[in-house]
Amino acid sequence: xxxxxxxxxxxxxxxxxxxxxxxxxxxxxxxxxxxxxxxxxxxxxxxxxxxxxxxxxxxxxxxxxxxxxxxxxxxxxxxxxxxxxxxxxxxxxxxxxxxxxxxxxxxxxxxxxxxxxxxxxxxxxxxxxxxxxxxxxxxxxxxxxxxxxxxxxxxxxxxxxxxxxxxxxxxxxxxxxxxxxxxxxxxxxxxxxxxxxxxxxxxxxxxxxxxxxxxxxxxxxxxxxxxxxxxxxxxxxxxxxxxxxxxxxxxxxxxxxxxxxxxxxxxxxxxxxxxxxxxxxxxxxxxxxxxxxxxxxxxxxxxxxx
Numbered sequence: 076x077x078x079x080x081x082x083x084x085x086x087x088x089x090x091x092x093x094x095x096x097x098x099x100x101x102x103x104x105x106x107x108x109x110x111x112x113x114x115x116x117x118x119x120x121x122x123x124x125x126x127x128x129x130x131x132x133x134x135x136x137x138x139x140x141x142x143x144x145x146x147x148x149x150x151x152x153x154x155x156x157x158x159x160x161x162x163x164x165x166x167x168x169x170x171x172x173x174x175x176x177x178x179x180x181x182x183x184x185x186x187x188x189x190x191x192x193x194x195x196x197x198x199x200x201x202x203x204x205x206x207x208x209x210x211x212x213x214x215x216x217x218x219x220x221x222x223x224x225x226x227x228x229x230x231x232x233x234x235x236x237x238x239x240x241x242x243x244x245x246x247x248x249x250x251x252x253x254x255x256x257x258x259x260x261x262x263x264x265x266x267x268x269x270x271x272x273x274x275x276x277x278x279x280x281x282x283x284x285x286x287x288x289x290x291x292x293x294x295x296x297x298x299x300x301x302x303x304x305x306x307x308x309x310x311x312x313x314x315x316x317x318x319x320x321x322x323x324x325x326x327x328x329x330x331x332x333x334x335x336x337x338x339x340x341x342x343x344x345x346x347x348x349x350x351x352x353x354x355x356x357x358x359x360x361x362x363x364x365x366x367x368x369x370x371x372x373x374x375x376x377x378x379x380x381x
Contacts, residue, residue: 078103078380080265081161081171083184085110085354085361086272087347088176088317089283093126094369095272096174099376100134106164108157109138110175110184113316115153116144118302122295122318124286135169144313145305151191154183158262173263178353187259191251194242202238202245211237218244224252234310269361270376271354278367279347284340287318291336299323317343 082099086092096107109115113123117140120127125139137160142148157173157180164171173184206214211231218241219226225240243251274282287295299322307314314320318339325335354361362379366372 079268081263081267083267083269084174085181086176087350088343089279089286090272090274091369092174095372096172097130097133098369098373100172103170105170105172106135106137108160108171108173110173110177110180112177114139115142116313118144119298119316121290121293122298144302145307150179150183151188153180154188154262157184176350178357184263185261187261189255189257189259191243191254192247194246198242198246202242206238222250224250268380271358271361271363273363273365274367280344283343287340287343288336296322300326317346
């Protein structure tokens with residue numbers, strides 16, 4: 076195949092993406108660009124399984140821990156940052172290696188995003204106040220009256236999405252569905268090497284459990300306590316990160332620590348299953364690697380890059 080313009084590595088949580096990407100970056104003179112929605116938050120180094128300080132020294136790393144969990148952040152913000160990281164890596168002669176588990180980030184990178192305008196902060200505040208006053212069911216009814224298409228698509232219980240749909244039609248007069256139908260511009264084109272990790276199911280289940288318990292021991296609970304003490308909103312993306320709701324419930328006295336850990340492990344397994352389903356349907360032409368050992372995975376990729 077020869078040296079590609081960029082390497083893309085997707086995979087479920089706990090599958091070894093970061094270690095694999097770092098090894099490839101060292102072997103090929105590359106730079107690792109985070110493509111995971113949780114690893115952008117600086118307050119969640121442990122719970123998001125971000126590369127540690129020593130790992131980050133092994134090769135250049137971009138877009139890890141560069142956003143506050145208390146600030147609004149979207150796929151659009153990530154895409155703009157990714158474009159900058161890509162340009163910087165290429166300018167330095169480094170092979171860009173995008174690694175992560177967020178399918179929407181990969182989709183945005185390869186397909187672009189619909190050009191939905193920025194929503195003024197006052198409209199966002201009004202929408203959330205309206206939701207609080209009406210409740211999800213009545214809010215959804217009013218959304219459906221204004222935007223039947225998005226009303227039919229969205230579940231009343233999905234607060235984040237029904238509020239987003241309301242904000243867009245309030246600010247622009249057009250349904251979010253109309254904006255989403257507009258084609259975006261890909262940020263990454265050319266000769267790309269694309270891989271999806273598909274580890275053994277039993278191995279992944281065991282690794283998820285072992286890793287989460289280790290996260291709690293290494294400071295994960297303290298990270299959640301800091302979010303709570305900082306007054307993070309319950310609907311903030313970081314507040315819904317894997318393990319955060321369960322550990323927050325423990326800190327609030329609603330469950331024991333062991334119950335919280337077990338619940339988080341179960342939810343993480345479910346999330347990994349959803350990721351694999353997404354990859355299977357949305358990335359059918361990507362090369363699948365059915366290995367668990369980082370060295371073996373790297374060897375497979377290196378053979379394809381020769």
